[in-house]
Structure formats: structure tokens, C-alpha cells
Amino acid sequence: MEQDPTVLLIDEDSATLDSIRRILGNHASRFKLRRIADVPTALARIWGGGIDLVLLNLPTGADPAQTGGRAETPLAALRELREKAPGVPVAVLCDSAGEGLARAAVQQGAAAYLLREALDPELLKVLRSFAGKSSLSATVLGTLKPTGKDGKIIAFMGAKGGVGTTTVALNVAAALAGHRRVILAELHSELGSLPFYFQPHRSMQDIGNLLGTADRLEAIQLRELESCLWPAKNVPGLQVLFGPRGPQDSSSLDPGNAAGILALASKVADYVIVDLPPSLSETNRVVLENSDCLALVVERDPISVLGAKAILKRVDSWKAGKLTIGAVILNRAALVSPMPFAEIDAALNVATLGVIPPASDLCAAAQRAHSPLVSLDPESLVSRALLDLGRDIEALVPPARPLDRTVARPLAHGPVSRPASQKMTPAPVR
């Protein structure tokens, strides 16, 4: 039997809940209305599961126009909710004098705003449209509660399409899988390229199947995620969550379920390597706000660098406080006059995590062998650069759990040093 949606009002005072009940009249019995006085208690309640919508009562008269344009403090509660419970929609309540603040709230991720003076009939519409559609179930929300031992999330995104992001992500995943449990997740709504690369059996489930399951059950369970993880044949320790393979699967990846998948994956892996499309979508925002590191893959040409700059500017405006950002400079071809490293460095002002040399033939051979470059030819220049990149990322974002010596199995034996010509002085990591 379907349960009544549960709506959580965050408000110190009980008067608003009384007026909400009055306005809803007979409809009030179709929702479970709960009030909690502060955000920490509300988060504990949300992590317990079953909350469909949060109503956040903003302080009266808290308009940025009246506070010198500083909408920071009144929206701190919203930001905390978005960060720590990204899958649950939050609608803000304010008075009409605070409408500017409410708009700022929507820009910062609120699902809707309601004016206290005009709650009737908007309230019922908002409750109907959001309650019951929370993309994260109690199961997933339970797992979002940070334990401090979760796997680290490393996102790879290209400055634009086709720069080599998937190649870098899958090889770094394979490098780390030499001694860590790694999930490589193709968090795309579009057709993924990893299924073409690894060629799993057609019966293998992908992210589209996983989300289809979630729609049906209104929940993504850990065992369902695990049933969609493909154990890479030639890389023990690496499991792949494939992007959708058919257009029918493409519709349902959204910020809520993307965050839920990451939260679950980080429970069972030391590293979750995320292959993201080059986009400033809400889904990518939520993924990056939940990630530990963004490796931005950039080619040595002006358009790629400008694209990277635009992405970095936007990411800076997001609530991605714990995110370490660096660039991976990828040379797909040996250009006669590539953009100088110093120019790229000055334009982006982020650390260079790695420099990948051109290796078209080896890339094609690896595709034909359905194998990561670092497994196929670990001694090649390109593999050494990718293995170095994996090591540098591991040093930058150490895993939360200690290394299990019984599974330790380095992928490349002996010391692998980066050729001096490929190294550059990094800008400070930010």
C-alpha cells in the first residue's frame, strides 16, 4: 500500500505548522506533517529515511536587499540541507518582502518557494508536485549519513567532448584497482562508451536498468547496485557501472539518484571513479559537490583551455568545499606548436595532476583488446604517465580505509618515474 508522503517543516515556532494544517483543510490528512526546530535535528530525521519534502521557513524580513545584498546567513540552512541530503527537495517559505531571498534560494538549489501571504492555493500544488517524488529512498538516505570511512569519489570531466576523459578515467581506475577496490561509474544520461570498450555480455545490467529498478521500487538498494557492477575481466579489483546502452534508458538520471548511486558505491569501494560528461548540469553539480577530487581533462589548444576555464569558474560558485581540483593535460597528437604549459597554468590556476603523451596506436590497440592501456602495455610512456597519475591522485586523496595487505597487488612492478619532460611545476592545489 502506498504511504502518505511525509513533509518536514523546519521552523522554531509551531504557528506555521498550524496555519499549514488550516490551509490544507481536508487535504492535510493526505500528508504526514512533521515539525522540527533546527537543521541538525532535521538532518538526523532525514537520514533516518522516509522524508519526501522539506519546508524550510526562512526568517521573516530576511531579504538580501535589506541586508546589504548579503543573502549568505539566511540561506546557510538551505545549503547545509542541499549538501548533506541532496536527494530530498527543499521548498522555502518566506514573506513577500523576502522574495529576493527566495529567488536566491532557488538559484542555490531550493525546489520551490512559497510566500507566506499566499500559501493558499500554492501550498497544495507544491506538496503534490514534490512529495512522493524524492529520488532517494530511506535505504539510500540511510547510507548517505557520513561514516568517515566511505570510499573517495574522484570525478573526471573533459574541458569539452572527445578530449580523452574516458580513456584517462578508465586507466586511472585500472591503476588504482591494482591494490584498491575501485568502481568506475559512467554517470551519463547519454549513451556511454565504456560498454563499447569493455564489451560486457548483453545481459549485463547498466545504469539505465538500475534507475528503472529505482523507479519501480522507489528505492535503490545496495544489492541492486551490486548486481549492475561488472567485474572487469582482466583487471581484478575493478568493477564497472556502465552508462545506458539504449536511448530508452536515458531519461532518469537526476541529481537525487546520481548522489544516491555515489553514496552507495562509496560504501563498497575505496575509490569511485566517475566518468562525467562535459556539462554544467544540475546532476554534474551534485556529483561534484559530493566528490573529493575533480580531474579536469584538457587538451593543449585554446578552445579546450577556455572550456576548462569556464567550467572552473562555475564549479567555484558551487558548494564544492571539499573538492580538490586539478588538470590533466592530454596530448592526443604531437602538435608542432601546442599551447605552452605555462600559458595553460596561468589560464587555469589549478595544479597539473598529470601530463599524458600522445599514443594513438596504443589507444587503438587497447580498444581492440578491450583492455586498459595500463594492463596491456604497462611499460609504455603513456601507461607510465597514467600510472603516475593514479599514484598522485591516491596521494592527494588518500583512501579512508587502510590497505588490506591480503589484496595488495601492484599493477606495475618496480619504480615508475615520470619523464622530466612530462613534468611541470604545479600551481597550488585548490
Ligand SMILES: Nc1ncnc2c1ncn2[C@@H]1O[C@H](COP(=O)(O)OP(=O)(O)OP(=O)(O)O)[C@@H](O)[C@H]1O
Ligand atoms: N593519449 C592519447 N593519445 C591519442 N589518442 C588518445 C589518447 N587518449 C585518448 N585518445 C583517443 O581519443 C579519442 C577520444 O577518447 P575518449 O573517448 O577517452 O574521450 P572522451 O573525452 O571521453 O570523449 P566523449 O566526450 O565522447 O565521452 C579515442 O579515440 C581515444 O582512443
Ligand SMILES: [Mg+2]
Ligand atoms: Mg567519454
